[in-house]
């Protein structure tokens with residue numbers, strides 16, 4: 001197809017899908033709803049006889065918990081590594097779901113029927129409602145004669161509730177080709193209310209080309225994983241590969257996840273409609289639409305997050321009683337292009353242009369508005385790229401990362417002004433992207449260590465990206481000297497657990513000794529606290 005015609009067809013298809021309502025239908029209303037809202041599903045027979053093999057190869061997940069509801073997710077894929085996953089190109093499969101107060105499903109709280117449509121790659125998103133706040137539930141799915149594994153989840157506390165504490169995991173950067181997801185196996189054994197995944201859930205690169213870290217001798221990958229993901233089919237298949245990992249499945253099955261993406265779910269260091277190769281924006285948006293659609297399909301997200309072509313509203317807000325407000329950001333979709341051609345550069349008029357934005361104007365207004373209205377003890381910002389300044393030499397004038405908030409200082413200043421104007425005493429930023437652990441004080445002026453501390457930033461290292469790493473990377477002493485507000489820096493793989501209560505926020509930085517070999521033990525490399533009403537990190 002000629003390029004322009006192909007593009008037009010893509011946009012038309014995307015617009016059509018955007019208008020159509022995707023329903024998760026429960027109970028007896030199913031048949032009626034299908035016939036009125038889903039013409040293609042009406043035509044396609046809802047069937048389970050296509051399932052001759054176990055379709056639950058990719059596990060289960062839950063996410064975005066509210067006080068009375070949680071999203072339950074699964075995807076049917078009898079043959080996970082094959083294009084099409086062993087299911088028909090068109091059609092739909094009826095899937096039963098149930099959520100119970102006990103692990104043996106003796107006390108079922110809600111049950112219903114959903115439909116896995118070929119159009120959404122046989123994924124299921126159930127918004128299970130009518131649940132009790134701050135309670136653990138177990139859930140599972142059934143299709144034909146097959147039953148999924150059991151997932152455990154937990155609702156959020158009710159609005160206004162006095163919550164004693166909340167404990168969550170911070171994870172990012174799962175390069176399959178760089179090693180085993182051992183850190184996620186350890187994460188699954190933690191006692192957590194929820195997990196925040198702040199991006200690079202999967203990578204677009206050819207898996208086998210960059211691979212070798214995992215032992216492929218018992219697990220030879222088909223050749224189609226040896227290409228960069230470009231099409232909807234590529235992205236869907238890549239999610240199947242990642243989600244076939246048992247440690248990732250265990251971590252999803254243990255807790256509800258709040259997810260947001262970074263760049264690699266789409267393409268390295270893209271900015272809005274500008275990709276890394278500077279392809280024409282209309283061309284990149286076709287790829288972005290494919291990536292966003294596959295992301296929504298494969299994550300436990302609700303309807304308001306469903307993409308419309310190349311657009312998807314991923315930033316959103318959650319409350320854990322009066323204790324915490326979580327403003328989950330998307331710093332990729334709306335950002336200005338990186339200044340000075342990206343990478344580490346000296347800041348200057350281009351990066352410091354006040355019209356530049358990392359969040360886009362609409363998201364920024366939403367964020368500052370949320371600060372103003374907040375009554376929470378802790379205001380937490382789960383997001384992608386490092387918020388605090390990081391100089392990479394001890395010289396006064398030093399290069400900064402143009403892809404992080406350092407490349408968008410006006411954007412950062414507006415957020416910090418919003419924090420001060422709203423009178424937020426307890427501001428915590430959660431970050432991924434850089435494949436190392438950092439603990440950072442957020443300064444009003446990062447170049448003046450005596451200036452006011454406005455909050456703290458916990459940066460969590462990667463699950464695998466960068467392979468095994470080291471406790472003290474080569475630039476450890478330069479970075480810690482050049483940035484006195486950097487209280488901790490560790491270059492191993494792992495995750496962070498964060499515990500909030502009325503008195504303090506505590507971060508425990510967990511590391512694994514290796515990811516290129518399976519089964520590495522877990523260590524707590526360091527722990528920090530910041531007191532409520534007295535921002536600034538102290539070693540615990």
Ligand SMILES: [Fe+2]
Pocket residue numbers: 173174199200264433434435465
């Ligand atoms: Fe990454």
